[in-house]
Amino acid sequence: MTTNAHSKSLQLGSDLARDAVAVNERTVGAVANALDQSGVQWNLLSKSMAVQSSRIMQDHTDRTRQLAQNMAECSQRLFSSRSIVKDWGEYLKDVGQRVALTMDALRERGDVFLEHEAAGCPPVLIYDYEVITDGRHLKRPCNYQLLRILPPEGVTVEDSKRPYIIIDPRAGHGGGIGGFKHDSQVGVALAKGHPVYFVSFGRDPVPGQTLADVMHAEAGFVRTVRARHPDSPHPVVTGNCQGGWATLLMAACNPDLNGPLVLNGAPVAPWAGAVGENPMRYNAGVLGGTWQPMFWSDLGAGQFDGANLVMNFEQLNPSRNYFGKYFDLYRDPEGGRQRFIDFERWWGGYFILNEAEIHWIVEQLFVGNRLVKNTAQLEPGVPVDIKAIKGPIFVFASQGDNITPPQQALNWISETYSDEEEIRVRGQRIVYMLHDEVGHLGIFVSSKVARKEHRELASTLETVESMAPGLYEMQIENIEGEGADKEFEVRFHERTLADLAALDDGQQDEMSFAAVAHMSETQSNIYQTFGRPTVQSLSTPTSAKALRDLHPLRVQRAALSSAQPATLGIKYWADMAREHRNPAAPENPFLELEKITADWIEQVMDYGRDVRDAWYELTFFSLWSGPLAAWFGQKNAAHRTLVDPESLRSLPEVEAALAHIKQGSLAEAVVRMLILLVDSNQSFRAEILDRWAQVFKHDEPFKGLTVDQRHRLLHEQSLIVTFDKQEAINTLPDLLPLKKDRMQAVALLRRIAGEVQKKPTPELFEMVDELCDILDLPKPQDEAALAPANNSETLPARSPADRKARSK
Template sequence: MHPFNQLSDPSVSSVTPDASACATPYAFPPVTALAHAAADYATDAWQRAVLFADVMRERGNQYDAHLHERTPNVLDFSAELVVDGRTLPRPVNYGLVRIIAPADLQPDHDPAERHDPGRLRPFVVFDPRAGHGPGIGGFKRDSEIGAALRAGHPCYFVGFLPNPVPGQTVEDVMRAEAAFLEKVIELHPDSPGKPAVIGNCQAGWQILMTAAMRPDLFGPIIVAGAPVSYWAGWRGKNPMRYSGGMLGGSWLTALTGDLGDGRFDGAWLVQNFENLNPANTLWQKNYNLYAAIDTEAPRYLGFEKYWGGHVFLNAVEMQYIVDNLFVGNRLSSGNIVLSDGVRLDLRNIRSPIVVFCSYGDNITPPPQALGWITDLYRDDAELVGHKQTIVYATHDNIGHLGIFVSSSTGRKEHREFVSNIDLIDLLPSGLYEAHMGAKTDATPHAELVEGDHVLSISPRSIDDVRAIVQPDVQSDRRFATAAYVSNLNLGLYRSFVQPWVRLGATPWGVDLASRLHPLRVPYESWSDRHPLASSVAQAAERVKETRKPAAVDNPFWQMQNAMSNAIVTSLNIYRDARDAAVEQLFETVYGMPWLQALAGLAPPHDAAPAQPDDANARHVPVAAEQHRLRESMTQGGLVEASIRALLFVRRLHGEADERRFNLARAMLGTLSDRGILSFKQVIRDQAELLRLDADAAIGALPGMLAGVPPAEVHQAARHIDTISTTLPLDENERADLARVLTIFESASKTKAARRATVRQKVE
């Protein structure tokens, strides 16, 4: 029996055991054992406290060194500068660098085996400028950059300096991003497609704006954890969307920018993130370091280098973002107009858009990542009419930063997106959902799969996305009222307060306020510059030499964990109560009929659902497009006929699986020496023909095959059979496959018979 259990066991004798019994740890009397446990825990607690203080000292040193770097970043890769944004006609503090592939990140396969030899499209990763410094997209080897390099793609990274160029605007940054992509395209003239672009968080919505302005520069676009529809969210969750309304709108943003003498301190944005989870901010993050001080320090310091690297924005940039996006929600409604009169309509984007979000993300929940789809499109026909392709993927529980930082997402989602970027680029117009399943020994045709997961992409409808977003007309009315109040308060501030605030802003005062920001003080106040730092460093070295951690079953250690759990639970209860109160107050204030009437909103029963302005949307009129398609119904040869047949067999389910795609890539390679991406328009046209009239499209196949040599038709039929049966088919699909194979074989035999007849006549 364990000695601690003897305290409550009346059957245990209280007689002192003999000396031989005392030689074993289980023979101590209860009081003695408890005393030994207390002594062990006290020693351990003291040592952990010293080591914890020393890690905090290292954090301060790291913070100071990071600030003094020429280009502070947390990239885990070497890079060389390609374009300095400060040299552009409209200078910005952004830069384009080329990532130098390290020796340990060689491609998993020979690119020539499955791609056009020597030609792989480049990837460009854009990092978010949302309070922190750059590098999160390449923070680890298993990251977005690592996935692109491992697949053999040239990779570029767009980062930024801590201080903006005076006067730069969001529009300037968009034009710089376009210039960066122009340079990448220039450097890769033999690329089979336009650069694939990845945008994280803030960079996600910004590259979507750039793509709406210059759609000709973009290949597939992957936006990860990017909030685009800011009013969206689930009731009882996602409290961050209420912040603008609870502060009275964007006047406080203007005040902060004025107090910063024209600059907005990104530390305030980081503090907003910190406030979402007080348990982690106030306790859990540091406690986890303290409790696991022997192993946790490297991970903690690595993350703190990023989390403590606060950057600045120009006040005009931050004001634009808050007014147009956070409070105004104008991007998802197509109501942002550039200085040259161009309207930013996301429906103008012609490249496939991949949206990656997580149900565990409280900063960018799925409704905010996907809500723009339901804002812009009433139904599937409207989305297809705009010739747009959207793929979304959701994670069950990972948090916001985990979408970009977690090694698990780097090894799974990001590697799958990168490895199958050509498949994504070839998808016909429509809405899809991506799934990644684990590759096992039982996976059929595992040799056709790259990596450890199998990507499949299934058709979805606007209603499927609407079920996730759960649009709420009444909620939108409240947010629209908050936007009105924001504009009113901002106007009052600018008229009566702003001139006086700007008079009082001085450079030395701005610098002092920055250093005294609550998030910077812990970093600034404890480092080697502190007079006691050297003593703590020496004590930590001695502790490491004599380290004696307490056993995990030590009762005092268990009490410590129990106390920590109680603190976390209490702070979570506070957070939930706070968030519920904020939501209730927001809904009460901005739901008042008189305030909504003052904002110019019609009564709820008279209001028509808001729809985006179609004035600048580049979609083809339905009637004209259908006429064009019908005229092309009988056009094409063996390639068009083969693609049409493959799409016909899978038209009911429409699932795109990377195994079938890799086989189809090989088939098209035998039919033509063109690269796979040269078939992009062919595939989209054939898919639209099948949507328009499947029977007429299949009925046209014999005419398309009439001039093709019989051997080639027969070979194509065998390829179609192999690709279609790679995975199991249902009864309808088997019947459709038999139908198209009959057409191909019949065409082959008819052509062969005609040739034989002609040969006999000649003889």
């Protein structure tokens, strides 16, 4: 008994000691993690302060220096002028006339706003159109419409050409911005003879409408366009801004829609961004998460006013939206009037979303980041997996975009695929373009910088489907000439996910957004339980309409319309100014002084914005990047589980392709050799791709293949080259047992390759030699196999010793 009790006592003591050690280890681990997170928080705060202060100091020092210099030069000219009194008189008269004309433009803006509202805010397209499908009459009704753009006089559209479908953003504004000008997306596609369709939407949603209903309607629109053009390739679907992620949703939930997708400035990964930039992504952490749109929707009797979103956009750049655009109109009220009115018609067309729609957008996309994490669902049983998309994806981003920075447009790729090999295995083609300057609206409106990208997309999209699967960057190089005579070369560079990661400054800050997402869920649950019943009981359709009518953005337009008695004299005053218009001479020094004053006002406003943004970011990281926030955000911090790269070879599609490595004929051999050559040369020019597309479509042995058969052929051969490159080369004789087939393969390759680059890579030389050896074909220096058509560039001859050394 005594021995047994003693042993139990020893065992108890041992267990207590072990538990104490475990508790101590957990405590030490927790302390270490807290210290690590405190270090992360300090790094984020110090980096934010360094970046923000450096940029503010540099930018405003340079601007102040330039303003001082301009002021000194202007003052010198002003006081040395012998006609200062005359200049002042002419300037005052000019100012009075410009004020009258500017006020009249604002009056017209108010009239246009009221007319646009009364008409239900139709699309602001400058083209005529016809309604093909009205979403209100679908089985799952919604306020979306499929429009066919009627080609203007002098433009001929061919129904056999690939159709273009443009989906505009429903982010507070109305539809039509993608066809706002003649040289926008619609105009570029029409000029090349493509049928163009436009997905627009009404101001007011159908009662009970959800984003799932919208997704099904958009998918039905694409199928309708395919049925209207049975002899053309699959349509190109272009999504602008929020229309971009809507396009991804549609394609992911409908894998049969496998035409090319173009995403212009689409915020797919909203947590991403660079520290010291992109303040809009901090809104939920500073102002509150999902409960905010829930509250405003309840005040709106179940509907969310899009004018609130527009106000958010305006506050990103107050100097431009509250002063700059009006000063530009005032400086040239005659030349800038129509441009101002046309833009304001779209910018001031405020649209409504149902509570369920804005709730999903905020909760699952912008705050929850669930689309990237593969946990988003539009409705029960409808998962949204971006990997399900089969068509090529083009992503257009810009460093000058302060609404959708490049990281938000591109980071979803590395969050979805384990590496670039998985992209190839999935048979996907992702092409991204990155610009240095163009702003958010310029991406899909009509920026001179963006215009050439749209033009080149229209001519390149049809050939991209002939590319081997993978990740590519599209670059426009060797630009020569101006205007209509501008020429440039398009090159596709094969990229890795590491190249995309280099565009970001790391992901240390994303744990903060995970904490915000968890807090947003908590806040929304509290509001839904305690706040929503009270707010809903106080809201009526009448009070909701009054709240919308009294929104500051609506009031500022309506207050200056002709409906207000106070504006009755503006038109008369403006007509008098036009009749007696006498602008001041361009060299008038008071005009220059006016411009300097405006620049100073803009700089003061910009300084206030920059200080605000710096405070905004520091507040965010102070609240949400510490140890407690990191612990709180663990629930929402998990990323998508990626496939182990080592396991890709065991995927069924890879094993099936490798099992058929010796099977095939001329078509398989030519595709395999082309992939090998392209892989050896790292990049290739668009004209090579064009020739390859022509051969793939019109020449034997490819022209009898369907589009799906061509895709399968490219996919299978890409897998073979990726996972067993040497055996892919060694088995080429099995695909081409006859000499005539080998010579035909070489002839096709020569047609596709055309001119050899001025500086071919050594790997290309080696691959050409290896292919020639395995197929028992003449080397390039012995016969002009793969030689340029014009003989202006040739592969340099190598000695037999060199070739022998390489073969070893």
